[in-house]
Amino acid sequence: MIEKMKALCVVSALSSRKALLSGLRDLGVVHIKQKKHADPAVTAEFADISSNYTALCEIEGASAEKQVLSHEHFIRLNKGVSEALREKKENADAVVRLTMQSDRIRAWGAFVPSQVTGLAADGVPLYFYRMGKKELASLAADDKVRFVKLSPVEKMETVAVLDEKLPRSFPATEFTLPEKGLEELEAEIASCNANIEKAQAFLKDASKELATYKAQLLRCKNDIEFSSAEKTTESDTDLVWISGYIPASDAPRFEEAAKASSWAYAMDDVADDDEYVPTKVRYTKVSGLMEPVFDILGTVPGYREYDISFWFLCFFSLFFAMIIGDAGYGMCFLAVAVLLHVKLKKLNNLVLLVYVVSIATIMWGTLTGTWFGLEGAMRIGVLKALVIPSFANYPQYFGYTSIQQQNVMMKFCFILGTIQLSLACIMNVVRKLPERDGSFIADIGWFMAINSLYYVVLLLVINQEVDLTICAAFIAAGFLLVCLFGGMSPDRTFSQGLKAGLADAFTTFLNTISAFGNIMSYIRLFAVGLASLAIAQSFNDMALGMNGWLKIAGILVFVIGHALNLVMGLLSVIVHGVRLNLLEFSGQLGMEWSGTAYDPFRVSTK
Numbered sequence: 001m002i003e004k005m006k007a008l009c010v011v012s013a014l015s016s017r018k019a020l021l022s023g024l025r026d027l028g029v030v031h032i033k034q035k036k037h038a039d040p041a042v043t044a045e046f047a048d049i050s051s052n053y054t055a056l057c058e059i060e061g062a063s064a065e066k067q068v069l070s071h072e073h074f075i076r077l078n079k080g081v082s083e084a085l086r087e088k089k090e091n092a093d094a095v096v097r098l099t100m101q102s103d104r105i106r107a108w109g110a111f112v113p114s115q116v117t118g119l120a121a122d123g124v125p126l127y128f129y130r131m132g133k134k135e136l137a138s139l140a141a142d143d144k145v146r147f148v149k150l151s152p153v154e155k156m157e158t159v160a161v162l163d164e165k166l167p168r169s170f171p172a173t174e175f176t177l178p179e180k181g182l183e184e185l186e187a188e189i190a191s192c193n194a195n196i197e198k199a200q201a202f203l204k205d206a207s208k209e210l211a212t213y214k215a216q217l218l219r220c221k222n223d224i225e226f227s228s229a230e231k232t233t234e235s236d237t238d239l240v241w242i243s244g245y246i247p248a249s250d251a252p253r254f255e256e257a258a259k260a261s262s263w264a265y266a267m268d269d270v271a272d273d274d275e276y277v278p279t280k281v282r283y284t285k286v287s288g289l290m291e292p293v294f295d296i297l298g299t300v301p302g303y304r305e306y307d308i309s310f311w312f313l314c315f316f317s318l319f320f321a322m323i324i325g326d327a328g329y330g331m332c333f334l335a336v337a338v339l340l341h342v343k344l345k346k347l348n349n350l351v352l353l354v355y356v357v358s359i360a361t362i363m364w365g366t367l368t369g370t371w372f373g374l375e376g377a378m379r380i381g382v383l384k385a386l387v388i389p390s391f392a393n394y395p396q397y398f399g400y401t402s403i404q405q406q407n408v409m410m411k412f413c414f415i416l417g418t419i420q421l422s423l424a425c426i427m428n429v430v431r432k433l434p435e436r437d438g439s440f441i442a443d444i445g446w447f448m449a450i451n452s453l454y455y456v457v458l459l460l461v462i463n464q465e466v467d468l469t470i471c472a473a474f475i476a477a478g479f480l481l482v483c484l485f486g487g488m489s490p491d492r493t494f495s496q497g498l499k500a501g502l503a504d505a506f507t508t509f510l511n512t513i514s515a516f517g518n519i520m521s522y523i524r525l526f527a528v529g530l531a532s533l534a535i536a537q538s539f540n541d542m543a544l545g546m547n548g549w550l551k552i553a554g555i556l557v558f559v560i561g562h563a564l565n566l567v568m569g570l571l572s573v574i575v576h577g578v579r580l581n582l583l584e585f586s587g588q589l590g591m592e593w594s595g596t597a598y599d600p601f602r603v604s605t606k
Contacts, residue, residue, distance in 0.1 A: 002307045003280040004248040005031075005598075007271070011241040011264040020240065021229050021601075023261050028602030029250040031278045033243045038227035046220035052081045053213040055203070062207035069212040078216075081206050088199040091192040098192070101178055102185040107153045108175065110182045117177065127165045130156040131172040139170075221604050229601055245270065247280055247598070270303075277303040280598035289313055289353045299582065300595035306427065308589070312581050315420055317360040319577035322413075324569045325393075325529035326536065327365025328372035332566065333358035368393045372562060373536025393533055407462040409526045414461075417522030417584070418454040421515070422447055424588035438488030438497060445481025446515070446588070448474050453516045461523070475512070482508045518584045525580075528572045535565045 008030060012020040024030050037043075056062055069077065108128075116126055128150075131139070136157040139145055146162040153175075166172055180188070233242045246254055251267065258265050270277045279300050283291055287309035293316070294300070294309070301307060324330065337354040341347060369387040371377040378384050378397045389398035391412075395405040425447040432440035452474035458464040486508060487500025501508075539561025546554035586593065 001282050002301065002303065002305070003282050003598075005245045005270055005277050005280070005303065006248050006251055006267050007243075007269070007274065007277075008246045008254070009241055009243045009266045010258070011239055012262075014235055014238055014240045017230065017233060017235070017240045019261075020242070020263065021226060021233070023257065023263070024242070025226065025229070025601055025603055027254065027257050029246055029254060029600050031245045031598050031600050032229055032232055033245065033276050034232070035228045036231040038224045038231065042220070042223050042227045046217070046224055048082065049078060049213065049216050049220055052078055052085065053210070053217060055085055056081065056207040056210060056213065059204055059207040061204065062210055064210035064214060066208050066211055068215045069209060071216075074212050074216055077206060077209060077212070080202060084199040084202045084206075088196055088203070091195045091199070095189055095192045095196070098185050098189050101180070102182055102189070105178050105182055105185075109151075112181045113177045113179060125163065127161045128158065128175040128177070129161060129166060129172040130154070130158050130175065133157060135171050139166075139172075218604060218606070225601065225604070244601070245276075245278055245598075276596070278598040279303045279305075279595035281307050281309065283309060286310060287313060288349050289356060290316070292350045292353060293578075297578065297582075299593045300597045301591060301593060302595040305591045305593075305595065306431075306589055308581070308586070308591070311420075311423065311585075313356075315416075315581055315585070316577060317357055318364075318416070319525060319580060320357045320573050321360040321364035322525045323528050323532070323572050323577055324361045324566075325365060325368065325532055326370045326372060327362045328370075328374075329562075329566055329569065330358050330361030330363075330365055333361060367391055369397075370533060373533055373540050375537075406526075406530075410462055410523055411458065411464075413522045413524075413526045414454060414457050414519055416525070417519045417580075418451060420522075420580070420585050421450050421518060421588045424585055425450065427589060435490055437490050438485055438494070441485035442482045442488070442501070445478040445485070447478070448481070449478030449512055450515055450519065450588075452478065453512075453519055456516065457519050461520075479508060479512055482512075515588075518588070521584060522580065524576045528576055532565060532569050532572070535568070536562060539565070 010020065010024065119126060130153055136159065139147060139159065145166070147159040148162070150158040150160055152158055165174070229242065233240050235241070246267070279302060281301070290309045290313045333354060337351055337358055340351045340354065344351065365371065366383070366386045367388045369378055369383065369392045371383065375394055378394050384397065387398070389400060390405060390408040392398050392400065392405060395402055425443045428443040429440045432443070452471045455466040455471050459466045459468070483501050483505045484498060485501060486504060488497035492500070539557060543554040543558035543561070546557070582593065
């Protein structure tokens with residue numbers, strides 16, 4: 001359930017600003033409203049430490065086994081790490097630059113550029129060129145040009161021209177003298193490499209202090225939170241105050257702390273138009289299994305929306321099982337759950353969730369007779385006896401045709417969709433009735449329309465005979481109820497709600513068409529599951545078709561093929577299984593998942 005929140009404003013003397021914030025942080029229950037950015041110096045410190053920590057983590061042999069250093073020792077260490085990283089980068093850049101220069105002049109041999117430039121100072125300027133044999137002959141034929149022929153460079157004729165440069169029109173490539181010779185460049189490269197090795201040795205030693213870095217990152221994180229809270233406070237000449245929210249269940253704790261610290265405060269129910277109220281979801285032991293999924297997706301319901309974690313878990317588990325669709329794969333997931341359980345040495349929500357979806361997959365695969373996509377599993381009496389004949393993925397063993405089995409499975413998917421969307425309508429009605437919100441009648445209209453559209457879907461997809469007249473009548477009645485009562489709300493009169501609902505009649509018409517599409521979209525459960533089975537069967541055929549010494553390759557094909565199929569199945573769960581809950585179901589509930597997670601001002605410990 002979503003916990004009720006209270007709006008809060010805490011006031012203290014201006015001189016007690018830090019004491020007020022420290023007390024609120026120690027209490028750890030107040031969510032600060034619209035926090036401002038922390039002091040740039042604090043965030044810059046965190047960025048610096050974080051950058052150095054990341055660099056040290058990449059060093060082979062890095063560990064966090066040593067004891068945490070004192071803050072003074074850490075400051076010196078981190079300064080040394082920053083200097084070593086800078087030194088390493090500057091020298092690495094220099095090596096690249098110097099190597100490019102040495103590669104450019106290597107073919108010209110080991111010469112000293114200062115000696116050449118010294119000749120120019122003595123009145124003998126030299127200019128160096130490379131050219132082809134024809135160009136050299138042309139140059140030799142010109143009595144006005146004085147030059148000295150040098151050894152070829154990179155299979156091209158090379159000359160040193162005296163007095164002045166050749167005209168730009170002459171087909172030759174000029175070689176510009178470098179500032180440093182090859183020997184000097186190579187000496188500098190060696191020096192840079194030595195500096196890099198020295199910096200790397202320091203960094204390798206520092207990489208043993210990751211525990212200290214983690215502690216300092218945690219300190220910085222808390223400093224940032226404190227600085228942000230301090231920037232958010234408002235004040236005048238005598239008082240300082242800060243606004244936020246607190247769970248109603250924690251109000252007594254806050255009141256005791258306020259009395260002990262001599263804080264003044266105002267606490268009240270949140271306003272109906274307050275857009276900044278955070279959401280705190282209180283999970284049960286069952287619904288808490290979905291918490292890891294919500295954390296990964298980053299989805300938070302709005303404060304005035306629903307907590308659908310229980311229903312999400314129920315439908316997600318079934319959708320997961322139908323999309324993966326194979327009891328053999330379910331056994332693999334079960335093995336993963338056991339390994340996680342053993343490794344973590346505790347049964348957390350993530351491990352429990354893997355247990356639930358793996359067992360659901362095993363059950364679904366057993367009912368459909370699917371074990372690694374192997375048809376031979378149906379020749380085993382025990383496995384065949386557990387199959388629901390009309391659900392069987394190998395219907396020929398039960399006297400059904402493929403068309404009959406597919407129609408049954410598609411119908412089952414549509415039933416699931418109708419149930420889930422109808423549940424959303426019922427939840428809306430149950431919520432609105434106590435609030436005296438007349439729009440609950442519109443939700444009844446949606447319930448009628450969705451259940452009637454289900455039969456239209458059956459007619460169009462599997463050609464099941466239905467009475468279209470009755471269906472059309474219920475759809476029209478549902479549409480009319482939505483138009484008449486969809487605009488109702490507790491803060492509107494009946495006439496105002498009626499006008500609002502009729503004004504949205506065209507939108508309601510489009511939403512009715514969308515409801516038809518929503519039911520249809522549940523066919524993805526059947527389609528993706530069927531595709532997964534087809535892929536598994538293809539890999540099985542490839543593996544079983546390899547005889548003799550190729551059997552080893554066949555085993556590899558079997559293992560790798562099913563592993564790839566499993567990965568694609570997991571991606572399909574994210575794309576399709578999660579989507580049906582977050583879009584179709586949540587859309588019918590009117591949820592936008594636009595909430596802000598309750599994040600109280602407190603000392604972080606990790």
